[in-house]
Amino acid sequence: xxxxVVFRWGGKHPxxxxxxxxxxxxxxxxxxxxxADYSRxxxxxxxxxxxxxxxxxxxxxxxxxxxxxxxxxxxxxxxxRDGGPxxxxxxxxxxxxxxxxxxVSITAAGGAAVREGDLLLTxxxxxxxxxxxxxxxxxxxxxxxxxxxxxxxxxLLVRLxxxxxxxxxx
Amino acid sequence: MEAVSARxxxxxxxxxxxxxxxxxxxTLRDMEIPSVAVYSEADRGALHVRAADEAVCLxxxxxxxxxxxxxxxxxxxxxxxxxxxxxxxxxxxxSAPFARAxxxxxxxxxxxxxxxxxxxxxxxxxxxxxxxxxVPTIPGVEGVADVDAALTEAxxxxxxxxxKAVGGGGGRGMRRAANAEELRAxxxxxRREAKASFDDDRLFLEKLVHPARHVEIQIxxxxxxxxxxxxxxxxLQRRYQKIIEESPCAVLDAKTRAAMExxxxxxSREARYAGAGTVEFLLGPDGAYYFLEVNTRLQxxxxxxEMRTGLDLVRAQIEIAAGGxxxxxxxxxxxxxxxxxxxxxxxxxxxxxxxxxLNLRWPxxxxxxxxxxxxxxxxxxxxxxxxxxxxxxxxxxxxEARLGLIAALESLVLLGLTTNQSLLLDLLHDDAFAGAQTxxxxxxxxxxxxxxSLPDEAFLAAAVAxxxxxxxxxxxxxxxxxxxxxRLGPWNRASAADDGVAR
Numbered sequence: 297x298x299x300x301v302v303f304r305w306g307g308k309h310p311x312x313x314x315x316x317x318x319x320x321x322x323x324x325x326x327x328x329x330x331x332a333d334y335s336r337x338x339x340x341x342x343x344x345x346x347x348x349x350x351x352x353x354x355x356x357x358x359x360x361x362x363x364x365x366x367x368x369x370x371x372x373x374x375x376x377r378d379g380g381p382x383x384x385x386x387x388x389x390x391x392x393x394x395x396x397x398x399x400v401s402i403t404a405a406g407g408a409a410v411r412e413g414d415l416l417l418t419x420x421x422x423x424x425x426x427x428x429x430x431x432x433x434x435x436x437x438x439x440x441x442x443x444x445x446x447x448x449x450x451x452l453l454v455r456l457x458x459x460x461x462x463x464x465x466x
Numbered sequence: 467m468e469a470v471s472a473r474x475x476x477x478x479x480x481x482x483x484x485x486x487x488x489x490x491x492x493t494l495r496d497m498e499i500p501s502v503a504v505y506s507e508a509d510r511g512a513l514h515v516r517a518a519d520e521a522v523c524l525x526x527x528x529x530x531x532x533x534x535x536x537x538x539x540x541x542x543x544x545x546x547x548x549x550x551x552x553x554x555x556x557x558x559x560x561s562a563p564f565a566r567a568x569x570x571x572x573x574x575x576x577x578x579x580x581x582x583x584x585x586x587x588x589x590x591x592x593x594x595x596x597x598x599x600x601v602p603t604i605p606g607v608e609g610v611a612d613v614d615a616a617l618t619e620a621x622x623x624x625x626x627x628x629x630k631a632v633g634g635g636g637g638r639g640m641r642r643a644a645n646a647e648e649l650r651a652x653x654x655x656x657r658r659e660a661k662a663s664f665d666d667d668r669l670f671l672e673k674l675v676h677p678a679r680h681v682e683i684q685i686x687x688x689x690x691x692x693x694x695x696x697x698x699x700x701x702l703q704r705r706y707q708k709i710i711e712e713s714p715c716a717v718l719d720a721k722t723r724a725a726m727e728x729x730x731x732x733x734s735r736e737a738r739y740a741g742a743g744t745v746e747f748l749l750g751p752d753g754a755y756y757f758l759e760v761n762t763r764l765q766x767x768x769x770x771x772e773m774r775t776g777l778d779l780v781r782a783q784i785e786i787a788a789g790g791x792x793x794x795x796x797x798x799x800x801x802x803x804x805x806x807x808x809x810x811x812x813x814x815x816x817x818x819x820x821x822x823x824l825n826l827r828w829p830x831x832x833x834x835x836x837x838x839x840x841x842x843x844x845x846x847x848x849x850x851x852x853x854x855x856x857x858x859x860x861x862x863x864x865x866e867a868r869l870g871l872i873a874a875l876e877s878l879v880l881l882g883l884t885t886n887q888s889l890l891l892d893l894l895h896d897d898a899f900a901g902a903q904t905x906x907x908x909x910x911x912x913x914x915x916x917x918x919s920l921p922d923e924a925f926l927a928a929a930v931a932x933x934x935x936x937x938x939x940x941x942x943x944x945x946x947x948x949x950x951x952x953r954l955g956p957w958n959r960a961s962a963a964d965d966g967v968a969r
Binding site: 299301303305306308310312314316321323325330332334336339341343345350352353354355356357359361362363364365366367368369370371372374394395396413420425426427428429431449 | 655659662814815817818819820821822824825827847848849875876877878879880881882884885887888891916917919920921922923924925926927928929930931932933934935937
């Protein structure tokens with residue numbers, strides 16, 4: 297018996313059908329099937345796919361599940377029916393000040409549609425200018441700062457509503 | 467030299483934090499010199515505090531209240547009986563007033579004299595010194611007063627041009643302009659950043675060498691003479707901050723290398739330089755080199771030179787400060803490449819990242835060195851710069867070093883915050899780097915999109931972590947009724963074995 301698993305990762309919604317059976321797992325995803333024997337040891341998961349052995353490190357915190365495979369780290373958030381406590385796909389993105397600094401300019405306007413990578417605002421911090429961009433497509437719900445404001449580390453600057461993703465609702 | 471090193475100083479205070487403070491403490495331990503760490507309130511329990519024999523809190527997190535607070539640092543030296551201070555890089559390492567304050571307090575500053583720093587540390591005065599020594603400099607003018615003056619001078623020099631802060635370093639306050647319109651747009655931003663960073667809004671305007679490589683010569687001086695220890699190429703930069711450095715430079719011929727080393731030694735003698743320093747050059751597409759600036763301190767990328775020469779540059783600094791002789795000029799061997807692991811999101815504007823490190827494993831093995839400033843369980847905060855660790859690999863040749871560094875980074879695990887690890891791999895795998903065709907603009911002029919999809923292996927591991935039936939209950943379908951977030955135990959803690967710092 298398989299279950300549908302959807303993650304939120306990097307503004308995308310990868311999904312697949314996963315089935316477990318006696319120490320092995322199969323994944324049906326985008327028309328292909330991958331089978332692996334697995335074992336778990338603390339924060340490490342060993343996958344055997346054919347002759348290849350993969351050691352994958354995993355750790356969970358409030359932001360999601362961190363997965364490190366071959367030097368690349370992926371932060372995934374479970375979504376959909378079996379999602380986690382914050383699993384809703386349309387939870388707003390909060391853009392917060394990465395450090396204490398000053399807002400130099402604001403490009404985002406309340407209600408405006410933005411694409412992933414669009415400039416929202418620029419802050420000057422650690423004596424450098426940093427451009428804060430939209431993490432995914434969506435619209436600006438709120439601009440919570442003004443040009444010239446001094447902002448503290450972690451302070452809310454902009455709230456974004458992610459664009460509805462039809463695949464995630466399927 | 468052993469006699470000098472054994473009892474060079476009674477005790478040395480390390481006026482820095484993170485990986486460089488840890489690394490300096492390691493050499494002090496090797497030399498059997500007791501060490502003192504200093505830290506801000508944000509760095510309680512930091513790795514560098516544990517690396518030293520004793521530690522003193524300097525004050526609140528803001529650098530001006532802690533690591534830049536000259537009075538607090540000297541008080542800490544007095545309180546602990548330290549008779550010398552190693553400044554690391556950044557913070558007070560290039561502060562002539564600090565070097566003078568150390569001398570006044572009867573504490574040895576491990577580095578050049580305040581006078582040498584003033585000659586070589588200021589861009590305008592180091593440029594004049596280079597010209598006195600016959601070292602080629604980039605055509606340009608010093609102290610353009612306003613936009614109009616800049617536009618007039620730029621017409622004379624020819625575009626593209628570069629604006630930079632007279633008092634600057636690390637690329638802050640630098641702007642390039644391809645035409646008059648861009649120069650007009652860039653001028654005020656450059657001045658604002660120069661003023662904010664260095665409290666000095668004077669700007670340089672110079673001709674832009676393009677495409678350029680950043681090639682620098684490591685020197686050691688004893689106040690009279692100096693030796694050069696070969697070059698490092700550091701062309702891969704973002705916002706003028708280096709992220710991959712190597713030695714040797716793949717395209718530098720022996721004749722040009724000798725000329726650059728000679729120029730660096732001449733400058734060092736001119737300034738009566740003592741200690742470790744770096745003379746930076748731009749290497750143009752025609753093989754011509756131009757003096758850029760001098761860093762009057764140990765540099766972040768110094769391990770690249772150490773791996774090739776077998777010298778411990780921190781030890782050399784300490785011995786020179788204690789009145790010891792210059793080491794014999796070594797013959798560099800093989801190839802070394804360093805990658806800087808930063809707490810930043812490389813695919814979203816290099817935005818600094820924070821978080822708690824949940825799981826950490828450094829690579830190891832022959833020819834692999836890791837200089838780290840963090841450990842598992844540590845919180846990475848945004849008060850200071852984003853460097854977490856450096857991974858340096860030595861190989862018989864460039865390809866062996868490149869593949870070794872790729873393997874090292876592929877086995878490195880750091881969970882709990884986003885780092886630039888993935889971009890480092892992109893760069894090392896890239897044809898431009900493999901073919902030694904990278905320039906100072908390469909990183910920023912190209913798109914680095916990062917992984918386009920979640921790999922199946924990562925998907926499978928995430929599915930196992932969140933949804934696999936508990937051990938012993940395999941096949942019990944009803945386990946699925948419960949939220950995996952509630953069922954999973956606290957398995958995110960790293961084991962003690964993962965907590966070590968590779969040496």
